[in-house]
Amino acid sequence: xxxxxxxxxxxxxxxxxxxxxxxxxxxxxxxxxxxxxxxxxxxxxxxxxxxxxxxxxxxxxxxxxxxxxxxxxxxxxxxxxxxxxxxxxxxxxxxxxxxxxxxxxxxxxxxxxxxxxxxxxxxxxxxxxxxxxxxxxxxxxxxxxxxxxxxxxxxxxxxxxxxxxxxxxxxxxxxxxxxxxxxxxxxxxxxxxxxxxxxxxxxxxxxxxxxxxxxxxxxxxxxxxxxxxxxxxxxxxxxxxxxxxxxxxxxxxxxxxxxxxxxxxxxxxxxxxxxxxxxxxxxxxxxxxxxxxxxxxxxxxxxxxxxxxxxxxxxxxxxxxxxxxxxxxxxxxxxxxxxxxxxxxxxxxxxxxxxxxxxxxxxxxxxxxxxxxxxxxxxxxxxxxxxxxxxxxxxxxxxxxxxxxxxxxxxxxxxxxx
Ligand code: EPZ
Numbered sequence: 498x499x500x501x502x503x504x505x506x507x508x509x510x511x512x513x514x515x516x517x518x519x520x521x522x523x524x525x526x527x528x529x530x531x532x533x534x535x536x537x538x539x540x541x542x543x544x545x546x547x548x549x550x551x552x553x554x555x556x557x558x559x560x561x562x563x564x565x566x567x568x569x570x571x572x573x574x575x576x577x578x579x580x581x582x583x584x585x586x587x588x589x590x591x592x593x594x595x596x597x598x599x600x601x602x603x604x605x606x607x608x609x610x611x612x613x614x615x616x617x618x619x620x621x622x623x624x625x626x627x628x629x630x631x632x633x634x635x636x637x638x639x640x641x642x643x644x645x646x647x648x649x650x651x652x653x654x655x656x657x658x659x660x661x662x663x664x665x666x667x668x669x670x671x672x673x674x675x676x677x678x679x680x681x682x683x684x685x686x687x688x689x690x691x692x693x694x695x696x697x698x699x700x701x702x703x704x705x706x707x708x709x710x711x712x713x714x715x716x717x718x719x720x721x722x723x724x725x726x727x728x729x730x731x732x733x734x735x736x737x738x739x740x741x742x743x744x745x746x747x748x749x750x751x752x753x754x755x756x757x758x759x760x761x762x763x764x765x766x767x768x769x770x771x772x773x774x775x776x777x778x779x780x781x782x783x784x785x786x787x788x789x790x791x792x793x794x795x796x797x798x799x800x801x802x803x804x805x806x807x808x809x810x811x812x813x814x815x816x817x818x819x820x821x822x823x824x825x826x827x828x829x830x831x832x833x834x835x836x837x838x839x840x841x842x843x844x845x846x847x848x849x850x851x852x853x854x855x856x857x858x859x860x861x862x863x864x865x866x867x868x869x870x871x872x873x874x875x876x877x878x879x880x881x882x883x884x885x886x887x888x889x890x891x892x893x894x895x896x897x898x899x900x901x902x903x904x905x906x907x908x909x910x911x912x913x914x915x
Pocket of ligand 1: 519520523590616617618619620621622623624657658659660661662683687801802824825826867868895
């Protein structure tokens with residue numbers, strides 16, 4: 498396994514291009530199962546999760562060739578319908594094949610994803626929604642067995658907004674007979690981008706981006722070409738990198754129109770953020786940030802995927818901040834590691850109280866999940882001395898060539914074999 502070494506205390510300066518969004522790419526890759534023929538997806542980020550999804554698609558009998566940031570995907574008249582545990586356990590997003598397999602093949606056998614570091618993350622809403630569409634579902638030996646001759650449109654209200662739950666049902670309902678109305682749907686930009694991709698394939702979806710989405714089922718879909726929009730969470734992470742090192746970074750291809758809440762919060766901390774053109778943003782900071790309170794919410798609220806990164810910044814704030822995590826029940830795994838670097842953070846239930854300190858000290862730390870890894874990288878960039886981050890495979894799931902991009906910004910960072 499690799500580890501990353503960072504010698505902190507260097508302000509970052511320069512430009513960084515934001516890559517395509519992992520959480521937009523994964524559902525769009527899954528959607529190719531809905532249509533026979535040749536699909537083309539461009540601006541794919543080079544990430545472990547994308548590679549893993551490619552392995553899953555190939556196991557389902559789909560041809561997938563990736564050249565640079567472009568994937569050509571060949572879907573035949575029939576595909577396999579099984580997603581095995583050894584793949585699903587490494588990447589929960591594999592559950593996104595459930596809806597499309599059921600819709601086009603009439604059957605699916607998909608491993609239950611199991612829990613992960615940040616929470617139990619059940620998929621009960623996915624299954625309830627598919628049953629509402631007429632699927633017969635049983636759970637046996639850790640697998641979901643689903644069958645449906647033809648899914649039937651219906652009205653379904655989620656008990657809670659779920660991003661991949663909404664995405665699974667969007668894909669399933671696209672080929673159902675009749676109209677489906679999803680209520681209390683997730684409003685994330687990645688849901689909108691999936692709906693736009695499905696409509697390019699011939700689906701008839703209206704209302705994506707709001708909590709009521711209408712899908713008029715069609716008999717078949719056609720393959721199409723897609724461009725993956727830039728990653729709002731990667732962009733937010735680099736904004737924090739500029740702020741925590743008191744540097745100045747120009748973000749290219751920055752999807753700031755999907756980042757109103759994190760930009761507002763960073764400005765409250767005293768970070769300068771200037772929108773220079775439709776996709777170029779200049780971020781700079783001088784001195785310690787101001788303490789702020791933040792609560793994570795479904796979109797358009799402050800994203801849970803930015804919570805750990807903001808906590809790293811607030812560890813150095815003037816004053817005390819309170820961070821409330823309302824989306825996942827165990828998304829404070831980074832706290833213990835930040836404390837080992839000198840942060841003063843106390844977890845009280847769903848809240849973390851962060852008493853800002855004037856400096857962090859480099860230390861050996863352990864990554865536990867994707868965004869916790871990013872938080873430790875950010876803290877290491879600001880800390881005095883050397884930070885050694887272990888288990889960086891978590892990082893590789895969601896950040897394309899992060900040490901290369903940070904090195905180009907002046908960071909003293911290297912990846913070494915453990
Ligand atoms: C998506 O996960 C993202 N992953 C996550 O990003 C992100 O943190 C999350 O949405 C919230 O924005 C992808 O898009 C691949 P949810 P997802 O279903 O869909 C509960 C990252 O770092 N829930 O919206 O799995 C669930 O336990 C990852 O890139 C149920 O109870 O999240 C959670 O508490 C991490 N039953 C809440 O809803 C269900 O059937 C929101 O989860 C589904 C979800």
